[in-house]
Amino acid sequence: MPILEARSLTKTFRRPDKASGFKGAVKHLVQRKYKNYTAVDGIDLSIEPGESVAYVGPNGAGKSTTVKLLTGILRPSEGTVRVMGRDPHTERIANAHDIGVLFGQRTQLWWDLPVEESLKLLKHMYGVSDADYQARIAKFDELLDLGEFMPALARTLSLGQRMRADLACALIHAPKMVYLDEPTIGLDISVKDRLRAFLRELVDDGTTLLLTSHDLADIEEVCERIVVIDKGAIAYDGPIQQLKAHYITTKAVHLILEGPADVPALAGKFPDYEWAAGESPSEVVVTYESNRFTTAEVLGGLTSQLAPRDLSLSEPSIEDVIRRLYAGELTK
Amino acid sequence: MADPTRALTARHVGGVYGRSLLAQIRAITEYPADFWVMASAGVMWNVLQFAFLTVLFAAVPDVAGWRYHEMLMLSGLLTVAAGSTALLCDGIWSTGTYVLKGEIDYRITRPAPVVVQVATSHIGMQGFGETAFGLVMVVYGWIGAGLGLAAVPAGLLGVACAVVIECALITMLCAVTFWIKGNNSIFAFVMLDLQHNAMTLPLALFPAAVKIVTMFVLPVAFVNFVPVAVLTGHLGPWWLIGTPLAAVASVLAALGVYRLGLRSYDSSGH
Numbered sequence: 001m002p003i004l005e006a007r008s009l010t011k012t013f014r015r016p017d018k019a020s021g022f023k024g025a026v027k028h029l030v031q032r033k034y035k036n037y038t039a040v041d042g043i044d045l046s047i048e049p050g051e052s053v054a055y056v057g058p059n060g061a062g063k064s065t066t067v068k069l070l071t072g073i074l075r076p077s078e079g080t081v082r083v084m085g086r087d088p089h090t091e092r093i094a095n096a097h098d099i100g101v102l103f104g105q106r107t108q109l110w111w112d113l114p115v116e117e118s119l120k121l122l123k124h125m126y127g128v129s130d131a132d133y134q135a136r137i138a139k140f141d142e143l144l145d146l147g148e149f150m151p152a153l154a155r156t157l158s159l160g161q162r163m164r165a166d167l168a169c170a171l172i173h174a175p176k177m178v179y180l181d182e183p184t185i186g187l188d189i190s191v192k193d194r195l196r197a198f199l200r201e202l203v204d205d206g207t208t209l210l211l212t213s214h215d216l217a218d219i220e221e222v223c224e225r226i227v228v229i230d231k232g233a234i235a236y237d238g239p240i241q242q243l244k245a246h247y248i249t250t251k252a253v254h255l256i257l258e259g260p261a262d263v264p265a266l267a268g269k270f271p272d273y274e275w276a277a278g279e280s281p282s283e284v285v286v287t288y289e290s291n292r293f294t295t296a297e298v299l300g301g302l303t304s305q306l307a308p309r310d311l312s313l314s315e316p317s318i319e320d321v322i323r324r325l326y327a328g329e330l331t332k
Numbered sequence: 333m334a335d336p337t338r339a340l341t342a343r344h345v346g347g348v349y350g351r352s353l354l355a356q357i358r359a360i361t362e363y364p365a366d367f368w369v370m371a372s373a374g375v376m377w378n379v380l381q382f383a384f385l386t387v388l389f390a391a392v393p394d395v396a397g398w399r400y401h402e403m404l405m406l407s408g409l410l411t412v413a414a415g416s417t418a419l420l421c422d423g424i425w426s427t428g429t430y431v432l433k434g435e436i437d438y439r440i441t442r443p444a445p446v447v448v449q450v451a452t453s454h455i456g457m458q459g460f461g462e463t464a465f466g467l468v469m470v471v472y473g474w475i476g477a478g479l480g481l482a483a484v485p486a487g488l489l490g491v492a493c494a495v496v497i498e499c500a501l502i503t504m505l506c507a508v509t510f511w512i513k514g515n516n517s518i519f520a521f522v523m524l525d526l527q528h529n530a531m532t533l534p535l536a537l538f539p540a541a542v543k544i545v546t547m548f549v550l551p552v553a554f555v556n557f558v559p560v561a562v563l564t565g566h567l568g569p570w571w572l573i574g575t576p577l578a579a580v581a582s583v584l585a586a587l588g589v590y591r592l593g594l595r596s597y598d599s600s601g602h
Binding site: 126 | 339340344347348351352355358359362363434435436437438440441442443444595597598599601
């Protein structure tokens with residue numbers, strides 16, 4: 001049975017329809033017009049217990065709105081959501097015990113209190129026992145180095161410390177379903193690495209995770225499944241590996257030759273590959289279909305006949321694939 | 333189906349409320365200068381009210397049958413109620429800001445009433461001075477009006493209900509910002525202003541429509557006028573029953589309106 005199930009989930013907002021500038025603002029005061037804007041448009045989503053799902057899309061695609069619908073913050077305009085069989089909006093209190101939420105752009109720490117006070121307030125709110133609280137704090141300290149800033153006021157924390165503290169707040173009650181909306185936004189590489197390692201451990205322990213991020217490394221390192229959303233609708237839903245296998249069908253060899261590369265002549269000599277000039281006169285990029293030719297076969301032929309000074313291999317990243325999905329170049 | 337083991341209990345809600353408020357008091361200690369300035373400001377405004385009444389009653393013996401010490405009690409009880417709201421639910425004034433900035437989000441995902449979490453998100457430090465000085469006015473008026481110890485239980489009931497009604501009415505009017513988006517809770521401000529201007533005077537001075545509205549529509553008369561009028565004999569003792577009834581009705585209305593407001597909450601950053 002899915003831990004989370006959304007059917008035909010739709011959210012429409014009413015937005016003021018006014019002309020720009022001062023005149024438009026004044027006119028809107030006396031003649032108010034609104035237009036409807038559909039942020040999430042009939043989404044069907046089902047997540048099994050223990051899954052780690054990346055929910056990605058360009059800015060304004062409807063990611064955060066979906067998370068707010070799934071967490072019960074917003075009421076759907078149409079469609080239904082069930083989290084562990086409950087409607088998260090109407091059964092908010094019961095649902096709250098099972099979910100953990102982090103919005104990377106906001107904090108839930110009490111601004112003028114030490115981090116440990118915020119955690120204790122949440123401990124009491126969720127009814128966490130002393131023993132569980134101590135065990136979880138010890139684990140967070142081990143994995144996130146919370147101890148160094150537990151006595152610090154929230155307003156004095158760096159962004160990285162704040163995010164780690166917020167993650168602890170989201171997980172202090174050991175929720176079964178965790179939603180992380182941009183958890184690594186603005187963080188430096190070392191903090192990102194630490195957070196990703198922590199999230200992998202969380203998933204390994206059986207927690208179900210829905211992660212939105214613009215950082216595709218977060219997705220590749222933490223999640224097994226990816227849902228791509230664009231203009232409020234799902235553009236792709238499946239395993240990340242399948243996405244790669246399905247859409248990443250070409251590889252490229254970058255050759256540095258001894259002299260200037262004559263691209264038309266090379267293309268005539270090796271017509272099965274695509275040839276393009278590289279960044280320098282002696283560099284040439286050879287693209288081949290990886291389901292037709294093996295890399296060894298391609299490299300063998302090229303090196304024996306062209307004797308390049310240097311070469312390197314590349315394949316399109318998942319980022320390229322998602323960019324093309326956003327652009328509508330690829331279909332589901 | 334609702335899960336009975338996860339339903340909110342009064343004990344849990346009370347615990348969340350108490351701990352959150354204590355946390356805010358602790359946060360105040362981070363800003364000691366601010367605390368003293370605000371607490372003093374709370375006293376100063378009411379010293380002026382005290383001085384005004386003293387000067388007024390040096391010139392006239394009574395206002396609509398109300399004497400100096402009775403009027404002090406009237407002003408004092410309103411000051412206690414208003415000051416207490418700053419101590420007990422000052423965060424509720426931030427409802428409009430939280431709605432605009434989407435800061436209700438996290439509070440919806442926690443197992444505690446949103447209204448409690450918002451109400452305890454801040455403490456108005458002026459409330460310390462205001463409440464203390466209001467109590468001084470009530471006690472001074474009480475002694476001057478010749479009220480004995482026998483009236484203390486009725487007085488305590490009046491104070492308790494006054495605080496509850498005031499908190500509830502402010503909560504209800506602040507909840508309007510769920511619909512009328514804006515940082516300022518204009519309706520609540522207007523209510524406080526009207527209270528300070530009108531409810532520090534005997535209700536007999538006003539036309540019947542004002543009496544009906546302040547008793548049965550927005551029951552601000554039960555905050556200070558009715559309890560003091562009962563204690564001083566201007567109204568019959570049975571009127572005192574109306575005070576807890578008004579408190580219960582105000583709380584139910586406030587919770588209902590706030591809950592309705594939450595249903596229309598649409599966060600920010602869509």
